[in-house]
Amino acid sequence: MSQLCLTALFIPSFPQKQETEHSSSYHKNTSFNQTKLQRFNIFFSFSIFQTSSWCKDVEDEQQQHPFGLLCENSYYNKRTRPKLLYFCLLSLISCCFIILAPQFLTSPSSFSLLYSFGAEDGSLGGSGTDDNVSKCAFVSNGTICCDRSALRTDVCIMKGDVRTDSASSSVFLYKNPVRDGEEVIQSEKIRPYTRKWETSIMNTIDELNLVVKKSSLGNRRECDVQHDVPAVFFSTGGYTGNIYHEFNDGLIPLYITSQHFNKKVVFVILEYHNWWLTKYTDVLSHLTEYPIIDYSKDQRVHCFPEAIVGLRIHDELTIDPTLVEGNKTISDFRNILDKGYWPRIRSLIRDEELEAQLNISRPGESPAIAMVKQKQGLRKPKLAILSRNDSRAITNEDLLVTMAEDIGFEVEVVRPHRTSELAKIYRSLNSSDVLVGVHGAAMTHFLFMKPGSFFIQIVPLGTEWAAETYYGEPAMKLGLKYIGYKILPRESSLYNEYEKNDPVLIDPRSVTKRGWEFTKKVYLDRQNVKLNLARFRKRLQRAYSYTISRKNGHFPLQSQ
Secondary structure, three states: OOOOOOOOOOEOOOOOOOOOOOOOOOOOOOOHHHHHHHHHHHHHOOEEOOEOOOOOOHHHHHHHOOOOOOOOOOOOOOOOOHHHHHHHHHHHHHHHHHHHHHHHHOOHHHOOHHHOOOOOOOOOOOOOOOOOHHHHOOOOOOEEEEEOOOOOOOEEEEEEEEEEEHHHOEEEEEEOOOOOOOOEEEEEEEOOOOOOOOHHHHOOOOOEEEEEEEOOOOOOOOOOEEOOOOEEEEEOOOOOOOHHHHHHHHHHHHHHHHHHHOEOOEEEEEOOOHHHHHHHHHHHOOOEOOOOEEOOOOOOOEEEEEEEEOOOOOEOOEOOHHHOOOOOOHHHHHHHHHHHHHHHHHHHHHHHHHHHHOOOOOOOOOHHHHHHHHHOOOOOOEEEEEOOOOOOOEOOHHHHHHHHHHHOOEEEEEOOOOOOOHHHHHHHHHOOOEEEEEOOHHHHHHHHOOOOOEEEEEEOOOOHHHHHHHHHHHHHHHOOEEEEEEOOHHHEHHHHOOOOOOHHHHOHHHHHOOOHHHHHHHHHOOOOEOOOHHHHHHHHHHHHHHHHHHHOOOOOOOOO
16 A cells, blocks of 8 residues: 555546436436436546656556556656655655544444545436435434435434325324423424435425424324234335336335335325226235325324335335345346246236147147246256337347357247236246346336346447446346346348447447437437347357256356
């Protein structure tokens, strides 16, 4: 460490804004989509008046400091003047103070270098992780504690005599006052949705008034429904309707927030949608054993001993076990999906077996018999292709299927749409060894793959950062073997629309700097993919070899 030079002023050089996808999650908030690039630059782009003269012992720099915060002297020769030596010494002392002082002055959980730089205009300088979950760990009876420190969400906890009043969009907490005073003791406002930084979308979310009032016979409505378990209030508004947001902004945060209640919890939903409840009832039944309440339409007074308003969220499609009671992970969430969908899958299998017995099945092997063969290890490795019908479609998908079958795969083309029954999609992907698809919200379905399976995400021009951040990294956290296949300009339909040296083709990053609307128009709405099959074949062969090795009990190491 004595050989390491650091800058003292810590002036970060933030990257230009890039856009991300998922119909709406690439979207309007370009700054948040740069969170992880900012995380990178905070450590790598410190400068001091644009002087890059920090140098020492380059020979073993990687062993000494994995962040690589050192560089060669490009401005000064060895005959450094005394002034500069004093300046370097002062800088080193200042740096040490900046790094070490917070460890003595604050608790480790409340300080991070990643959050030490402010952001203007709603931009975020951190990962969006709810780092201060202990802020409201101990809430006294008759009080409201609101944790507003997280970047993505606010969460309020109410304990005591909690009563709903949907007519006034309020949740009241009644308390016996120590002395006479005003009727309202404490009040908070909250929009219980996990995209706190996106002002435009948050303005569409219903706001709740949380009020602590003096308890007296005259100012309390009687309980119509008395519950003896806590409630969790959240919204299914916003971007609900997009599969990525339904999992990332809703179901996973709901699991994080409520799993420790072991189903002894009531869900109260703002902006309630019947179709959403129908779509996810298989999963919700493993998170709560109570009927779900439509807050706006249910005018009854529901009384609870405790209420959590808002959901906790960690990172993209993942769970940080250090922030969850019981150290739960994204694999535990996937187990909930497994429990939720398998009863329906078994029902489908029974129907198919009955159909086969009646000899009215379609020509070919029945799915039930195929599943038996799979259990016996007699089946070919299965490849699932998530097909897109709109933009970013694979225009030579039929040839891709033929090539995959030639390699040795059994191929199933899955075409999810908004009304698809998720149990059927889960069945298809859960039984697959390899998943292939073009970057987009449908890639959220990687959550349906078994840990250890292979995931190839085709990455169109202009989507590299989003593809890795929103799906690639989370897939690896789930335990999938992941490869991002970055297409060449010739594999993009844009190659026929622009000159060969146009920045759209050769420098997508410079194009995405022009803003979300332009990025969406060029790279998301108008781009299709025609795979170079000879080039892509190598990835499929790697996936095939990996799958065969796994089936035989061997796990070869392969580069990402």
